[in-house]
Amino acid sequence: MLKFIGAALILLAGTSAGMLKAQQFAGRPKQIRDLILALKRLGTEISYGFTPLPDALNRISKQMKEPLHTLFLQASQLMNHPSQMTAQDCIHEAIRSNWHNTAMKSAERDVLYQLGYNLGVSDRQDQMNYISLAIQQLQSEEVSARDDQARYEKMCKSLGLLSGALVVILIY
Amino acid sequence: MKLNWLTVIPEPIHSILLNLPKVSLALLEEIRIREGRPLEVNAGGEHSFVTAFGSLTDDAEAAYKPTREVGHKLLDLITNHSLYTMEEELRKGFITIPGGHRIGLAGRTVLSNGQVEHIRDISGFNIRIAREIQGVADSILPHLLDFKQRSVFHTLIVSPPQHGKTTLIRDLARQISNGSWGHPEAKWRGMKVGIVDERSEIAGSLKGVPSFDVGSRTDVMDGCPKAEGMMMMIRSMSPQVLMVDEIGRAEDAEAIAEALHAGIRVIATVHGSDIDELEKRPVLADLMERQLFQMYALLHRSNRDIKFRLFDGKKRGIQTASTRGGASDA
Structure with a gap:
């Protein structure tokens, strides 16, 4: 009986590990999509609204779900704080402290990081160029993320279950 | 501080x-x-x-x-x-x-x-760094009062750069607007003041709201070309006193003449160090010729105080006085 419960537990652990990995593959393109939407909103705030960066990021954070909500909110709070941090410092700091909560990989982080160097420091036309460049890069990442999802999501799920089963068989 | x-x-x-x-x-x-x-x-x-x-x-x-x-x-x-x-x-x-x-x-x-x-x-x-020196106009304002009309004279403030023009005109706006005339016989209320602040210096407005105390009955047209701003003020804000900084273009003179004819008192500043010098500038010469200003105030800042000399509309000297307040931002 005890053996049976143990086997069930191993099987469950294997399955949930597989599910978790699969979720990451499913979450990445979704979050990239959200990030692209956020940058598009930022572009609109800058080009039509003339909204200062801290206000714009704050507004966007309100429309976003976690984990991007916290990332944008923190960047905006850092900018409003009278700590003499530049826009670049604030964005980079927000990325550093929040990135591990996202399902996105380093390629997306680099795009956002790169954008951080340029946000707020030039005229509107320039800002739009930087933002649309970042959006393009993210879109190509999104395509590869979707590929990965199609390829690995199902595989991870079954692999989790199967490896659980393998361990159970070996123990029996 | x-x-x-x-x-x-x-x-x-x-x-x-x-x-x-x-x-x-x-x-x-x-x-x-x-x-x-x-x-x-x-x-x-x-x-x-x-x-x-x-x-x-x-x-x-x-x-x-x-x-x-x-x-x-x-x-x-x-x-x-x-x-x-x-x-x-x-x-x-x-x-x-x-x-x-x-x-x-x-x-x-x-x-x-x-x-x-x-x-x-x-x-x-x-x-x-802008400094607000409240009270810098204390000693000059009583000389600018027009008791007949219960108002202030049309005044041109003349001063070289960095001698406290803007600080003075800001304090004048505050006192005229609040009705603190500094004279025992001046008992009328504060007047509606309109400031046309082309270079955001007088009121230091941020998002349209003055950073300095320019008085409770004062309206500020921020970042607006002077001539246009004066006309806009006359048409829409019904000021009793108009204040402008650094006049000098032909259209400024036109707008000032317009304001004078509309019964609005004008206090303006101009760069210069001497009354006679002003007459060499065509726009000002014209205004002076027509005797549109009733009072000229010539500012001079030395180490810690601002001296001013007053002349009436016919350029006759009438008064010399000084006030404390070394720092300026004009």
């Missing part, structure tokens, strides 16, 4: 300035930051360079030289991280920060159709 402008100054200039001798820090009027060249301050009318340890020096070699990063950081902080919201300011060449302080910018201009569109590669900053 309020040092609210210090929040936009990045390290290491921030701590260098805090290390300045207390007297100099209190009298600071300008901080000049030029990329790769010595940090310069103007305290109480005296220009000097500043070393990395916050002492004043005349030796340019010994002075602290701001790096490019410091310039970028300063620009980021004074624009609230959003240079793109400052297009109008970049066209004009200065940014007003909270507290009414103005930061002049120098760099490479970008032209469009022969007009300056904005400034790129900004490498020179001139932080002009």
Whole structure:
């Protein structure tokens, strides 16, 4: 009986590990999509609204779900704080402290990081160029993320279950 | 002493300035930051360079030289991280920060159709610290009262740059608007004052709201060309007194004449050091010829006080007096 419960537990652990990995593959393109939407909103705030960066990021954070909500909110709070941090410092700091909560990989982080160097420091036309460049890069990442999802999501799920089963068989 | 402008100054200039001798820090009027060249301050009318340890020096070699990063950081902080919201300011060449302080910018201009569109590669900053000296107009206002009309005279304030014009006109606006006439027989109420603040100096407006106390019955048209602003004010805000800084163009004179005919009192300032000198400038000569101004006030600042001489509309000297208040931001 005890053996049976143990086997069930191993099987469950294997399955949930597989599910978790699969979720990451499913979450990445979704979050990239959200990030692209956020940058598009930022572009609109800058080009039509003339909204200062801290206000714009704050507004966007309100429309976003976690984990991007916290990332944008923190960047905006850092900018409003009278700590003499530049826009670049604030964005980079927000990325550093929040990135591990996202399902996105380093390629997306680099795009956002790169954008951080340029946000707020030039005229509107320039800002739009930087933002649309970042959006393009993210879109190509999104395509590869979707590929990965199609390829690995199902595989991870079954692999989790199967490896659980393998361990159970070996123990029996 | 309020040092609210210090929040936009990045390290290491921030701590260098805090290390300045207390007297100099209190009298600071300008901080000049030029990329790769010595940090310069103007305290109480005296220009000097500043070393990395916050002492004043005349030796340019010994002075602290701001790096490019410091310039970028300063620009980021004074624009609230959003240079793109400052297009109008970049066209004009200065940014007003909270507290009414103005930061002049120098760099490479970008032209469009022969007009300056904005400034790129900004490498020179001139932080002009605005000081509000309430009471600086105490000794001059009683001379400007028109008891017959229960109002104030049409006045032209004449002064060289940096001699306290703007500080004076700001305090005049406050007192006229609040009705603190400083004269026992002047018992009428405060008047509606309209300020046309083309360069955001008088009221130091931020998002349309004055940073300085310009009086409770004062309206400010911020960043508006003077002539147009005066006409707009006359049409829409029914001011009793109009105040403008640094008149000089032909259309300014037209607008002033218009205001005078509409029964509005005008207090204006102009650059100059002598009444006779003004007559050489065609626009002013015309205004003086028509005797539109009832009073001329000639300002002169020496170390710690502002002296002024008053002349009536026919340029006859009538009064000399002085007032305390060394620092200026005009």
